[in-house]
Amino acid sequence: MANLRLSSAVLGRLADPGFSRNAGLAIGAGMLGVERREREEEQRLVQESTLELINKAQIAQETGDMGMLTGAANDLNELLSATKNKESRDLLIKSIG
Secondary structure, eight states: OOOOOOOHHHHHHHHOHHHHHHHHHHHHHHHHHHHHHHHHHHHHHHHHHHHHHHHHHHHHHHHTOHHHHHHHHHHHHHHHHHOOOHHHHHHHHHHHO
C-alpha cells in the first residue's frame, strides 16, 4: 500500500471550513451539470420524437390510414409514459391538445 503524505499546508486547507464549503459547492455544481445535460438531452429527444409523430399523424390523416393514425397515437402515449422531465411532458401534452 502506498504511503500518502500530505504537507501541513494541505492539511491546514482541508481543516478550513471555507475550503470544505467551497469544495462541496464545486462537487454539487458538477453533479448538477450532469443532471442539466441529461434533462436537456431528454428534452431534445422528446422534441424530435414529437415532431416525427406529428408528421406521421398528419400523413395518416391526409391518406385516411387509420392504422397509421392509431399507431402514432399509441407511440405518443408510450413516449408520454416514458418521459420523466416536466418540461418535456408539458411539450407532449401541448402537442396532443
